[in-house]
Amino acid sequence: MNVFFYIAAVVAIISTIMAISGRNAIHSLLYLILSLLAISVIFYLLSAPFIAALEVIIYAGAIMVLFIFVTMMLNIGLERETEKKWLKPCMWIVPSLLAAVLLVNLILALKNVKSIQPDEEAILPKQVGISLFSTYLLGVEIAAILLMAGVIGAYHLGSQKKKVKHRFLEIN
Amino acid sequence: MTERDFLCLTPFLIIAIAPVMIMVVVSVLRNYKVVYGFSVLSLLAAFGSIFFVLPSIPHTIEPLLILDVYSMFFLGIIIISALLVTFLSYDYIKQLEGVREEYFIIIFTSTLGASLLAVANHFVIFFLGIETLSISLYILIAFQRSKSNSIEAGIKYLILASVSSAFLLFGMALIYTAIGSMQFGDIVAALTGHDPLSLLVRSGFGMMMVGVGFKLALVPFHMWTPDVYQGAPAPVSAFIATVSKGAVMAILIRFFFIIKGFNNHYLFIVVSGISILSMFLGNILALRQKNIKRLLGYSSIANMGYLIIILLTGSNKGIQASIFYLIAYFFTTIGAFGVIALLSTNEYEAEKIEDFKGLFWKRPFIALVFTLSLLSLAGIPVTAGFIAKFYVILEGMKAGLIVLIISMIINSVIGLYYYLRIITMLFSTPSEIKLPKLSITGNITIAIVGISILVLGIYPGWLIDLIIRFVSL
Structure with a gap:
């Protein structure tokens, strides 16, 4: 478990730093994706x-x-x-290398699945669903209100004013 | 969920259903007055339902919520301030161009977020409440889309609040790692008997202090305050200063008291340091301000600095003092921002000190209320602010927090300078600035606020008795 975790964690840290410090937007986004993938590997190793x-x-x-x-x-x-x-190769070669490292890491972890999760039971969708809709039902409802506020705000802040005049008449 | 759970949740249900209803109405017919009237009625109904709920508390809804008298008190304060802000918003928002009905929907969602903080008994609700509140606040702050000031303030708040939420969440995660539960009761049970807290728990509390400190605008997390107060519409600034801060204060007090943070050496030093820094920096930065909204922002930093002294008293008396302080502070702040909101128009925001020059000779009534609010902020006798400060000092002295109390008194004197500067401006010879016509709702709201400040200042006994009789943790 430990080795796999550290590899994924190092990949996550490197790619996050690159995502923040990059000057090219696409480059940063590639690294951000990589960082999210690395985090998901960590979640997997934590038996979730x-x-x-x-x-x-x-x-x-x-x-x-x-x-x-x-x-x-x-x-x-x-x-x-x-x-x-x-x-250009310099753009994609480092992210793909890191992604390859993650993939190898995941495959090896899958092979040793017995040894990495000896005592913990995996948390499956069914359990998550049951606890969301029984114990934490109120939380789900509040999250719905939260999203509603977000949608209304996006609508209000993003809505365009209707143009009354024709655009050719609107020189000044 | 049982019937009793639903019964106890009535105020929340009303606040949650109202925005949905407004949305349905707005999709058929956009009428500003109808939406406004409905909002006011719903808030009144929510406030009324608190009394309906009172017989069936205390009640806990496992594992998320705890409904006790303390939370009901805060809920009442939050709803009343939301109501007053809604009153003040009527004219201010009405004159904006474009769609305006969304404003009231967002007021409801943010009030819901705030009131959840008052009843939270679990990190999940804590976080969801704070997020609901802040997401709604981004929208309210940037509501006047055409103004670059507003958008700037909105983006600033969005970025800084997200960072602070990340800190808060990370702190919760660390505590969860150490203890294995996110319910306040379990955390308390796990912490008792471990006097030097483990490093994980300590860093968790530290990170949570960052998140909470941001929301309360305590130094060193105060950078956003002046810009946001200036850029936001005046009623929204009042909303941030009252509802948002009051709700966060509610959960901070509850959490701090049940984990007995005041007994912990490390937390004691952190909180007293933050408190002293907030008082001094807030007041000193306010001294040279020319913009009243910014000035009130700095003064709110200082006021929150005074208030968190209460956390260290560690007694129920302290909690009672803090509730009285918050009520007084709410009325005072709403009064001050209300006057600004009434004098502002769509084209011109009355926020410079010169705009208030000679206000007394032109609009004596609101100038008087403004004077009262400022005197109350400064803590001059006959106003609510004096009694509130006195109460905090009294409880602080009983707990032996001499250094904190002395710096509070020094700061009250520094604060006098800039409050009195505005007051002299109000009574000097009038300038030629044209003032907008005042509306009836605005006048009535301001009158209610002014009378409340006076009543709480002259005859505070009944409220203090009420608080002492019912509120404890």
């Missing part, structure tokens, strides 16, 4: 496979892909050049 899967699906999957799409959309006129710039 469900949270590990959620971390990959929601954070590394949905949210980060959205981020990358938006960042790519912002440079829309210059696709060719920026794409070339992004595809």
Whole structure:
């Protein structure tokens, strides 16, 4: 358990530092994805496979892909050049190496699954669901209100004013 | 969940259902007055339902909530201040362009977050409450989208509050690692008998202090205060200063008292250090301020510094003093920000000291209320602020916190300088600035606040008796 944990933790720390210090947005995002993947490996090693899967699906999957799409959309006129710039080996080689380290780490951990989780029982989705909808039901409801406030705020702050005049008339 | 659970949760249910109802109404018909009236009625209903709930408390909803008289008292204070802020917002928000009904929805969600903090008995509710409160506050602060000031304040609060939430969460995680439970009762049980706390628990408490200190704007986590107070709409600044801080104070007092933090040498030094720093820095930075909203921001830092002295008294009397202090402070702050809100228009925010020049000769009534609020903040007799400060000093002296009390007294004197500077401005020869017409709701609210400050200042006995009879932890 210890060796696997430390490898994943080192990957997480390195990639987070790179994500913060990077000057290129896409580069930072790649490292951020890597950091989230490393954290999900740590969750897995702590015998919480469900949270590990959620971390990959929601954070590394949905949210980060959205981020990358938006960042790519912002440079829309210059696709060719920026794409070339992004595809230089120096951009992707370190993140992919780190990701490979994580993958090997995970595979080895899976092979030694008996030795890394000797006494703890894995927490499965069923248990999480049961406790969310019995003991912590109130918490779930409050989280719903929280999200509602967030949605309304996003709507209010993001809504565009309707233009009354035609845009050709609106020179000054 | 049993029937009794639901019964005890009535105020929360009302506050939670109201925004959903407003959303449904708004999707059919956007009418500012209808939404406003409904909000006021719901807040009144929520306040009324507290009395309906009182017979069935104390009651705990395992493992998340604890409903006792202490929490009901705070709940009442929070709802009343939310109500007063709603009154003040009516004219201020009405004159904004674009959609405005969302404002009241967000007021409800933030009030819900705040009132949850008063009843939390578990880190989950603690965190969810703080997050609901802060997410709503980002929106309220940046509500005037067209103003760059507002947006700047909103983003500043968003970033700093996220960082502080991360600290809070990490602190909770460390305590959970050490103890294995997030319920306050279990934490207390696990801590008793371990006098030098383990390093994990200590760092956990330290990190939680960062998160809480940010929300209360205590030095050294106060950097956001002046900018946010200045950039936010005036009623929202009042909301931050009262509801948000009061709710965080409620949970801080509860948590600190049940873990008996005052007996812990390490926490004692941290809290007294923060308290002294907040008093001095808040007051000294306020001295040269030309902007009243910023000045009130700094003064709130100093006031929270005075209030956390209570944490170290370690007695029920201390808690009672803190509740009285908070009530007095709430009325005072709402009075001060209310006057600013009434004098501001969509184009012009009355926030410079010069804007108040000679206010007494043009609008004697609100100038009087403003004077009362400032005197109360300064702690001059006949106002609520004096009794509150006196009460805190009394309890502090009983607990033997001499250094803290002496620095509080020194700071009260420093504070006088800048409060009196504004008051002299109010009574000097008037300038040519045109003042907006005052509305009836605004006038009535200000009158209620002014009368409350006076009543609590002249005849505070009944409230103190009430608090002493019912509130204890």
